[in-house]
Amino acid sequence: MTDWLTPAEWTVVALSLKVSATATLASLPFALLVALALARGRFPGRQLLNGMVHLPLILPPVVTGYLLLLTFSTQGPVGGFLERAFGLVFAFRWTGAALAAAIMAFPLMVRAIRLGIEAVDPKLEQAAATLGASRVWVFLTITLPLILPGILAGSILAFAKAMGEFGATITFVANIPGETQTLPTAIYAFLQVPGGEGSAWRLVILSIALAMTALLVSEWVATRVARRIRDA
Amino acid sequence: MTLSVNLKHRLPGFTLDVAFEAPPGVTALFGRSGAGKTTVVNAVAGLLRPDQGRVALQGRVLSDRATRTWIPPHKRRVGYVFQEGRLFPHLSVRQNLTYGARLAGRGNSGSFDQVADLLGLAPLLGRHPGALSGGEKQRVALGRALLSDPHLLLMDEPLAALDAPRKAEVLPYLERIRDSARIPILYVSHAMDEVARLANTVIVLEGGRVIRAGPATEVLSDPSTAPALGLRSAGAVLEGRVVAQHDDGLTEVAVSAGHLFLPRVVADIGAQLRIRIAAQDVILSRNRPEGLSALNILPATVSALHPGEGPGMMVQLQAGTDRLLARITRRSAQALDIAPGRSCFAVVKTVAVARADIGQRAEEKHDPQASPQG
Numbered sequence: 001m002t003d004w005l006t007p008a009e010w011t012v013v014a015l016s017l018k019v020s021a022t023a024t025l026a027s028l029p030f031a032l033l034v035a036l037a038l039a040r041g042r043f044p045g046r047q048l049l050n051g052m053v054h055l056p057l058i059l060p061p062v063v064t065g066y067l068l069l070l071t072f073s074t075q076g077p078v079g080g081f082l083e084r085a086f087g088l089v090f091a092f093r094w095t096g097a098a099l100a101a102a103i104m105a106f107p108l109m110v111r112a113i114r115l116g117i118e119a120v121d122p123k124l125e126q127a128a129a130t131l132g133a134s135r136v137w138v139f140l141t142i143t144l145p146l147i148l149p150g151i152l153a154g155s156i157l158a159f160a161k162a163m164g165e166f167g168a169t170i171t172f173v174a175n176i177p178g179e180t181q182t183l184p185t186a187i188y189a190f191l192q193v194p195g196g197e198g199s200a201w202r203l204v205i206l207s208i209a210l211a212m213t214a215l216l217v218s219e220w221v222a223t224r225v226a227r228r229i230r231d232a
Numbered sequence: 233m234t235l236s237v238n239l240k241h242r243l244p245g246f247t248l249d250v251a252f253e254a255p256p257g258v259t260a261l262f263g264r265s266g267a268g269k270t271t272v273v274n275a276v277a278g279l280l281r282p283d284q285g286r287v288a289l290q291g292r293v294l295s296d297r298a299t300r301t302w303i304p305p306h307k308r309r310v311g312y313v314f315q316e317g318r319l320f321p322h323l324s325v326r327q328n329l330t331y332g333a334r335l336a337g338r339g340n341s342g343s344f345d346q347v348a349d350l351l352g353l354a355p356l357l358g359r360h361p362g363a364l365s366g367g368e369k370q371r372v373a374l375g376r377a378l379l380s381d382p383h384l385l386l387m388d389e390p391l392a393a394l395d396a397p398r399k400a401e402v403l404p405y406l407e408r409i410r411d412s413a414r415i416p417i418l419y420v421s422h423a424m425d426e427v428a429r430l431a432n433t434v435i436v437l438e439g440g441r442v443i444r445a446g447p448a449t450e451v452l453s454d455p456s457t458a459p460a461l462g463l464r465s466a467g468a469v470l471e472g473r474v475v476a477q478h479d480d481g482l483t484e485v486a487v488s489a490g491h492l493f494l495p496r497v498v499a500d501i502g503a504q505l506r507i508r509i510a511a512q513d514v515i516l517s518r519n520r521p522e523g524l525s526a527l528n529i530l531p532a533t534v535s536a537l538h539p540g541e542g543p544g545m546m547v548q549l550q551a552g553t554d555r556l557l558a559r560i561t562r563r564s565a566q567a568l569d570i571a572p573g574r575s576c577f578a579v580v581k582t583v584a585v586a587r588a589d590i591g592q593r594a595e596e597k598h599d600p601q602a603s604p605q606g
Contacts, residue, residue, distance in 0.1 A: 126279055127318040129305040131332030131380045138306075141331075145322045 005206075009199055011178055012186040013206060019094055019182055020162035023102035024109075024155050031106060031154065035113035056168075057107040065171025068100055072172075096173035097180045101162035108161055109154040116150015117143070149222045156218030160211055183207050235259075235384055235416045239275050239285035248272065248282075248440040254416040260427040260448070261420045262461070263437035269420040272437075273386045276418065277312050278305035289384055289416075309336070311377030313387040317369040319361035325372050326357040332380025344379065350412065351375045351405050367398035371405055378409065385409075385417040391426060399426075400588060406430055407591055424465035428452060428508035429591035436460055453555035455538035455546035458511065463540065467510035467589075468548075468557045474503045482527075482582065488552025493527040493582050497590050504593040511546060513584035514558035517577045518568050528580040532556060534572050537565070549578055 005013070037043070038050055056064050072079035072090040082088040090096035120143055128138045166184040173180040175189055187203050190196035235254040241247070248268040252259075261269045274280040276287050278295065286296040293301050294308055311332070319328050333344065348354050351371045361369060370390055377385060390406070391399045403426070410417060410430055421427050427434060427448070434451040436444040444457045451457055453468035472485040472492065483497040485505055497505065521529065532549035539545040545565055549556040556578050560570075570576070 121318075123314070123316070123318055124320060126305070127312065127314060128320070128331070130277055130279070130308075130310055130312040130386075131376065132306050132309070132335035133331075134306050137335070142320060 005202060006199065008177065009186075009202060012181055012183060012203065015094060015097075015178070015180075016163055016182040019097045019101055020159050022095075022098040023105060023162040024159045026098065027102040027106055027109060027158065028151070028155060031109040031113055031158075032151070035110050035117055038110070039114045039117040053110050054107045056104050061104065061165070061167025062171050064103060065100060065168035068096075068103065068168065068172040072096065072099065090173075092173050092176060092180060094173075094179055097169050097182060098162075100168040100172045101165045101182075102158075104165045104168050105158035105161040109158040112154030112157055113147065113150045116147035116153075119150070120146045153218060153222050156214055160214050163207070163210060163214075233290040233383060233415055235276070235290075235418065236286075236288050237272065237276060239272060239282045239287070241271060241275065241280070241282040241284070243271065246440055250437065250440070250442050252435050252442055252445055254418055254435075255433060256414055256416050257432035258410045258417045258419050258430045259433040259435060260431035261418060261435050261437060262422065262424075262427050262431075264422055267437040268440040269422075269437055270388055273312075273388050273418060273420055276384070277310050277386055278303065278308050292383075306335075309381065309383045311380050311382030311385045313370070313373050313377050313385070313390045315389045315392050317361075317366075317373040317393075319364075319369055319372055319376070321361050323360075324357070325353065325359050325361070325364070328361065328372055329353070329357075329375050329379055332376060336379075336381040343381075347375050347378050350378075350408055365398065366394050367401040370394065370398075370402050374402075374405065374409065378413070382415065384415055385413065386420075387417065388420045389422070390419075391423070392421075396588070403429060403588070404592065407593065411593055424461060424467070425508065425586075425588050428467065428469050428589065429506060449555065452508075453548055453557050455536055455548045455557060458538065458546045458557065458559075459540065463544070463559065464512060465510070466546065466557055466559065467508050467513075468555050470507045470509065470551075470554045470556070472505045472507055474499050474501055474505060476501065487530070488554050489530040489532065490552070492530075492580070492585075494585050494590065495582060495587065497587075499592055506591040506593060507585060508589040508591075509556060509580055509585060510589070511557035511559035513580060514556060515579040516547065516549075516558050516560055516564070516568060516570065517579055518574075520577050521579060524579065526579045526581045528582060530556070530578045530580075532576060532578045534570055534574045534576060536572060537570070549576070551578060 034049065034053055038046065069091065070076055074080055074083050074089060074091055079090060090099050125138050125142055128142045133141065164184055169182060170185050175181050175185045181189065183203055187200050190200040233256060238251040240249050248271050250272060261272060263269050271280065275282045282297065284297045286298065287294040294303050295301055320331065323331065330344065351374055353371060353375055356364060356368055356372065364372065391402055394402065407430065419430060431448040434446065434448045435442055436451065436457060438460055443460055444451055449469055458466035470487050472487040474483060474497065475486045475491065476484040478484060481496050482493045485492045485494055485507065499505065530551045532551040534547060535550045536548040537545060539562060543561050544559055545562050547558045547560060547570060549558060558578060
C-alpha cells in the first residue's frame with residue numbers, strides 16, 4: 001500500500017493534511033463570528049472589517065507571508081508574547097504553516113458562510129422567538145442548522161485552499177522537510193533537484209486526487225443537507 | 233384574560249394610533265391592506281417597538297413606553313401564526329410542533345395528542361415542511377403556536393396565502409381553536425367571510441385608526457359601517473341551529489325569526505351554526521311574497537337606514553333577535569316606503585348562501601345534547 005510513495009513523500013502528505021485540517025478547524029469559529037458580523041451586524045467599521053478579511057485574497061501571498069513573519073516571529077510583537085505566555089511558536093514550525101494557510105483561506109471561508117447566513121430568512125428566527133426561544137437558542141436551533149451547508153462549503157473550500165497554499169507559507173515558515181514542507185513546497189523542492197521529477201509527479205497526481213475528492217465530498221454533503229431546506 | 237392595546241407608531245407616510253381591548257374569543261382586526269393591522273400585531277408580539285403606548289395582557293404589562301417596560305418576544309407567551317406559516321424547514325412536523333412546547337416546559341404528550349387530534353396532524357408528523365401542502369403547513373403552524381402554551385394567540389392573515397379549497401379545509405380547524413381555547417385570539421384579516429365566520433369581536437381599522445369596534449353581530453349588521461367593510465362583502469351574521477337534514481340536499485336551520493333552508497351543511501341535528509347573509513343577496517318585500525322560488529322568507533322590522541353615495545342604500549332589519557342587512561336601491565326604498573319601524577319580509581335565495589359563509593360552533597359543555605362535529 002505504501003510502496004508507491006517513499007517515506008519522505010508520505011511525510012509530506014501527512015504534514016499537508018495535518019496543516020490544512022488544523023488551519024480549517026481553528027479558523028472556523030472566527031470565520032463564523034466574522035461572517036455573522038458582516039451579514040447581520042450594523043456597526044461602524046463594518047466595511048473596514050470586510051476589507052481586512054479580504055486582503056489576503058488580493059495581496060501578493062509573499063507580502064502576507066512577510067507580514068506574518070514580522071508579526072509572529074519570536075522577535076515580533078505578537079510572536080514574542082505568545083511564546084512567553086503560552087510557549088506557542090509559529091515561526092518555522094508546522095503551526096506557522098497552519099497559520100499562514102488559515103489566513104490565506106479565511107476570506108473564502110467567510111464568504112461562503114456569509115452567503116449562507118444571508119440566505120436565512122430572519123422571519124424564521126422571529127417565529128422561533130415568539131415560540132419562546134432566546135436569541136442564543138434561536139441561533140443554535142434555527143440559524144446554525146440552516147447555515148450548515150454554507151459552513152460545510154466554506155470549510156471544504158478553505159481546506160482545499162490550505163492544501164495548495166505556497167507563497168505565504170514558504171515566506172513565513174520556509175520549506176523544512178518534516179516540519180513545514182507541504183505538498184506545493186515539496187513539489188517545488190523536488191523540481192529544483194536533478195532526478196526529482198518522479199517524486200514531483202507522484203505528489204502532483206496525489207494533489208489532484210485529494211482536491212477532486214474534497215470537491216466531490218463537499219458537493220455530496222452540501223446537496224444532501226441543502227435538499228430538505230430548499231424544498232420547504 | 234383580556235388584551236389591552238394602546239399604541240402610537242409613526243411609519244414613513246403613515247401614523248398608527250389605536251386603542252382597543254380584546255376579550256377571550258376571536259377579535260378580528262379588519263381593514264384594507266395598509267390599514268396598520270400587521271403593525272399592531274407585531275407590536276403586541278414584541279417584534280416591533282412602538283414609539284408610544286402600552287400593551288398589557290390581563291394586568292401583565294408586555295410593553296409600556298412610559299415606564300420603559302419591555303418584555304422581549306420570547307418571554308411574552310404569545311403564539312403567532314404568520315401568513316406564510318414560517319415552519320422550520322430543517323425540522324420534521326413533529327419537531328416543529330414541539331419546538332415551543334419544550335421551551336414552555338410542556339413536553340407532556342397529553343396536550344400534544346390533543347392538539348394533533350384537533351388539527352388532524354397525526355398523518356403528517358413524520359414529514360418535513362417541504363412535503364406539505366399550503367393548508368397542511370398552516371395547520372402545523374397553528375398547532376405549533378397552540379403547543380407553545382400561549383396566553384394569547386395572534387393570527388396574521390393565516391388563510392390569505394391559500395386558495396379557496398385550502399381555505400375551506402383550514403377554517404373549521406380555526407373554529408375549533410376558537411371554541412376550545414380560553415385565551416384572546418387576535419385575528420388579522422381583510423376577508424369578510426373569515427371575519428363573519430370566526431369573530432366574536434370586530435375592530436375595524438382604517439388608515440391606522442380604529443373606526444368601529446364591538447361585538448361581531450353588532451358591527452357587521454351596522455349599516456353605517458358597511459361602506460368601510462366593503463359594500464359587496466357587507467352582510468350580517470345570524471345564529472342558528474340545525475333542525476333537519478332533508479333528502480333533497482337541503483339543511484333546515486332554525487333562526488330566531490323562523491326557519492332557513494340552506495345548501496347541505498355537514499352537521500348533526502342540533503349543531504350550532506353561524507350564517508353570514510350578504511346584504512346584496514337580501515330582497516325586501518312589504519307583503520309576504522307568494523309564487524316565489526326563494527325558500528327563505530323571514531318576517532322583519534326595519535330598524536335603521538343608511539343611504540350610500542351611489543344609487544344604493546343599506547337597510548338594517550330586526551328579524552327576531554337577529555339582525556339582517558339588505559342592500560337595495562334608493563328607488564326601491566322609496567317605492568316600498570321603507571322607513572324605520574315598517575314591517576316587511578326579507579327574502580334570501582337558498583343558493584346565495586355559500587358554503588364558506590356557514591360556520592360551526594362547538595356545543596357548550598353544559599348542553600346534554602352536545603355531540604362532537606366531524
